[in-house]
Amino acid sequence: MKIDFKHARDVFEEYLDGYDREDEKIKLKIIHTYGVVKSAREIGHRMHLNEEDQQLAEMIALLHDIGRFEQLRLYDSFSPDTMDHAAFGAQLLFEGENPMISRFLEERQYDGIIHTAIARHSDFRLEGIPDKRTLFHAKIIRDAxxxxxxxxxLVDSVEAMIGVPQERAGEGKISPKVWNAxxxxxxxxxxxxVTSVDYWVSYVAQYxxxxxxxxxxxxxEKNYISRIIKRLDYKDEDTREKMEILDQQMxxxxxxCLC
Structure with a gap:
């Protein structure tokens, strides 16, 4: 079955009209959503996916963070302490008598794959998905x-991400549990x-x-790891040394992984 991505994108844009598009955090998430679609497209093309799975991967990417917008409206925060945005997004799309997903897709044969991929995309570890195709798409959205x-x-405001100006974000030491991970x-x-630099380290270690x-x-090809690590100025000598180690190690x- 052919997925009408243009129709889904139009519905998504209508959904976004319910939020303040000029809000910095909302804008960040809109740009991110389309960036994830682009990443899913590039990963899929390099894998030579069939047309159906390519379209499905891009549809999941379009909808993966739909829960973020309501999280921002309610809490003005991306913090996982306020909401599990992935689980909420899946709930938003699939629960109720007239689930929202039907606005994006007329055919519902992919509901199970889409639901699981979105609900699990921010899990600390991806475990317990027995269906191979569902697991495959859950992995693609996590990578994208x-x-x-x-x-x-690399390009967005450090302060918007972690609440500390960029010139101060590299201050402090890396906490023992963070470094151990x-x-x-x-x-x-x-x-x-614990510290602001812990957050930056966690952004690198997620890879x-x-x-x-x-x-x-x-x-x-993009030299992403080293560029992200070197974006901040690390004031503490021990932190600088550890960031150099992390750069080399990663x-x-x-x-x-490329071998």
């Missing part, structure tokens, strides 16, 4: 989301972040969770 987050971390080549738990070689190819991990 992280890939566009590279762009976000890096040494184990794992993503950082949200609750383990240990990438799933596909094609995603790593793009990461290498680039070595990338080369291993």
């Amino acid at each position: 989301d992280k890939l566009d987050n590279c762009r976000v971390k 890096c040494l184990k080549r794992e993503a950082v738990l949200s609750q383990d972040r 240990y969770d990438l799933n596909f070689k094609e995603t790593w190819q793009i990461m290498k 680039n070595a991990h990338m080369e291993k």
Whole structure:
């Protein structure tokens, strides 16, 4: 079945009209959404996906953060403490007598895949999805989301992301639990972040969770890891040394994933 992405995008734009498009955080998420669509398209093309799975990947990307807009309206925050935006987005799309997903797609044969991929896209670890096609699309949206987050971390306001001006964001030391996760080549738990620099480290360490070689190819071509690490000025000597170690370690991990 052919998915009408243009129709879905038009419906999404109508949905966005209910929010303040000039709000910096709303604007950031709109740009991010279309960036994730672009990333899903590029990953899929490099994989030579069939047309159906390519369209499905882009549809999931379009809708993956739909819960963010209501989170911002209610809490003016991206913090996971205020809302599980992924689970809420899936609920928003699929619950009720006339679920919103029917506005985006006439045919409903993909509901299970779309629901799971959106609901699970921000999980700390992706586990417990037995269906291979559903798991595949859950992995693609996670990779596409992280890939566009590279762009976000390089061009968007640091203060909008972590609440601290860029000139102060590199201050302080890396907390022990955060650094331990890096040494184990794992993503950082949200609750383990204490200092502003912890947040920045967690943004880098999330790339240990990438799933596909094609995603790593793009990461290498754009030199994303080193560029993100070097965006901040680290005041503390120990922090500077650890960020250099993280840069080397993550680039070595990338080369291993590309082999």
